[in-house]
Amino acid sequence: EVLTELAQQHGVQTTDEEFAKFLDEKDNIAFLRDDFILPKYIKCPDKDGRLTIVSEAHNIIYLNGHSLGVQPKTSKQHIIKDLDGWAKKGSLCRSEPGKIFPKEDERLSVSMAKLVGAFPDEVSIMNTLSVNLHLLMVSFYTPTQTRHKILIEKQAFPSDYYIVQSQIEQRGFKPEDSIIQLQPRENEDILRTADILDVIEKQGDSIALVLLPGIQYYTGQLFDMEVITKAAQAKGCMVGYDLAHAVGNVELKLHDWEVDFACWCNYKYINSGVGAVGSAFMHRKHENNERPKFIGWWGHNASTRLDMTNELDLSPGINGYRISYPNSLGLCVLRASLAIFDKTNMREIREKSILLTGYLEHLLLSKVSKYIEIITPKDPEQRGCQLTLKLKYTASEVYSKLMKRHVICDVRKPNAIRVGPVPLYTRFIDVYWFVNILQEVLQDFTKKIVL
Numbered sequence: 447e448v449l450t451e452l453a454q455q456h457g458v459q460t461t462d463e464e465f466a467k468f469l470d471e472k473d474n475i476a477f478l479r480d481d482f483i484l485p486k487y488i489k490c491p492d493k494d495g496r497l498t499i500v501s502e503a504h505n506i507i508y509l510n511g512h513s514l515g516v517q518p519k520t521s522k523q524h525i526i527k528d529l530d531g532w533a534k535k536g537s538l539c540r541s542e543p544g545k546i547f548p549k550e551d552e553r554l555s556v557s558m559a560k561l562v563g564a565f566p567d568e569v570s571i572m573n574t575l576s577v578n579l580h581l582l583m584v585s586f587y588t589p590t591q592t593r594h595k596i597l598i599e600k601q602a603f604p605s606d607y608y609i610v611q612s613q614i615e616q617r618g619f620k621p622e623d624s625i626i627q628l629q630p631r632e633n634e635d636i637l638r639t640a641d642i643l644d645v646i647e648k649q650g651d652s653i654a655l656v657l658l659p660g661i662q663y664y665t666g667q668l669f670d671m672e673v674i675t676k677a678a679q680a681k682g683c684m685v686g687y688d689l690a691h692a693v694g695n696v697e698l699k700l701h702d703w704e705v706d707f708a709c710w711c712n713y714k715y716i717n718s719g720v721g722a723v724g725s726a727f728m729h730r731k732h733e734n735n736e737r738p739k740f741i742g743w744w745g746h747n748a749s750t751r752l753d754m755t756n757e758l759d760l761s762p763g764i765n766g767y768r769i770s771y772p773n774s775l776g777l778c779v780l781r782a783s784l785a786i787f788d789k790t791n792m793r794e795i796r797e798k799s800i801l802l803t804g805y806l807e808h809l810l811l812s813k814v815s816k817y818i819e820i821i822t823p824k825d826p827e828q829r830g831c832q833l834t835l836k837l838k839y840t841a842s843e844v845y846s847k848l849m850k851r852h853v854i855c856d857v858r859k860p861n862a863i864r865v866g867p868v869p870l871y872t873r874f875i876d877v878y879w880f881v882n883i884l885q886e887v888l889q890d891f892t893k894k895i896v897l
């Protein structure tokens with residue numbers, strides 16, 4: 447409706463190229479695209495359909511930021527500066543002001559905390575998502591004979607699934623007895639909040655931990671974290687979230703929602719490169735908890751860490767969960783990326799995102815609804831920027847053709863593609879071109895089948 451109204455005001459149709467240009471002109475954060483390097487190389491299918499030939503193209507439509515964000519332009523400068531300092535000064539590089547040692551990770555927590563609605567001392571920059579999940583489960587999964595279950599979704603990301611299984615086994619329980627799996631109703635793709643609450647209501651007394659994604663990686667469904675957290679805690683369960691697909695994508699209020707803990711990776715919407723250093727959140731209410739935890743020297747109060755007394759002065763809160771010296775080069779890229787987020791805020795990003803994904807959805811429904819089904823929820827409050835399209839044709843074949851036309855998104859076997867117009871660097875015109883290309887590709891398929 448908003449789109450139709452805007453188009454009418456401007457005297458164009460929502461499906462006109464003119465309209466995409468108009469939306470780009472009135473985009474308040476369009477300037478941020480200049481802070482990123484957009485990919486220029488694409489793998490094209492050879493005559494057998496294998497994606498091998500690498501060619502350079504200047505008009506790539508990158509819609510894969512949900513899988514790997516693009517590179518902030520200043521990353522290289524930060525890394526070179528860091529390497530130069532090390533080369534010239536050796537160990538002395540560590541004591542320079544503004545350098546990694548000893549508090550750079552704590553400095554970056556300030557910007558990161560804003561993205562998740564937390565206080566800086568509730569967020570720590572460390573390890574990777576899966577490692578952080580293990581570390582936090584050491585504290586927050588404390589099963590007893592009567593309360594040993596973990597509630598997860600059946601389609602949980604494989605890493606989360608393995609982590610849960612191994613943690614359960616580690617405590618002497620059996621995954622088959624201790625995992626409760628949520629799944630959508632028959633012929634539905636999306637979990638209903640009411641169904642999740644129902645399981646919590648009925649089985650909550652036996653559940654030690656509710657572990658869900660903020661946004662489901664496959665369907666793009668955004669969970670109602672506030673409501674789920676409240677219901678689960680009322681039943682005495684701990685609540686943790688995997689925010690891999692939610693952070694930098696939607697507004698989060700982890701502190702106000704009273705979430706117990708969360709962890710996320712920073713290479714998707716946070717654009718900090720393959721295998722980037724990850725992050726974790728623990729609510730202030732657990733600041734001085736005496737739960738079991740694994741401890742290393744980086745959890746020691748930074749001011750006296752180097753006194754080397756072996757008398758632990760553990761940092762309160764999540765900072766006490768840090769184990770090792772953070773990777774300096776990793777932090778360089780994260781610093782470059784968070785500086786871009788600092789120029790805006792999640793409310794502004796989300797506002798564009800709702801319009802941009804709404805525009806994508808509108809064009810898909812107008813132009814290719816014959817060939818696809820969008821399984822992501824229609825309600826903007828129940829999704830982030832990504833839409834998942836179920837195709838009538840083999841997704842990898844469609845994707846080969848899309849790649850040939852310089853589109854990068856991703857395929858989930860057997861017949862889905864995920865399309866993520868990331869608002870920080872995606873233009874409305876990119877979305878417009880993408881849908882036109884998809885329409886041509888899908889029409890080609892239809893013709894072939896008729897012949």
Ligand SMILES: *Cc1c(COP(=O)(O)O)cnc(C)c1O
Nearest residue numbers: 574575576603605663688690711
């Ligand atoms: C990407 C992703 C991960 C990745 O975990 P790493 O430890 O960073 O490799 C985990 N969980 C979800 C839901 C993801 O989407």
Ligand SMILES: *[C@@H]1O[C@H](CO)[C@@H](O)[C@H](O)[C@H]1NC(C)=O
Nearest residue numbers: 747748749750759760761762
């Ligand atoms: C760390 O130690 C210093 C010096 O003893 C102290 O002033 C500071 O409050 C401590 N920090 C934390 C977070 O406990």
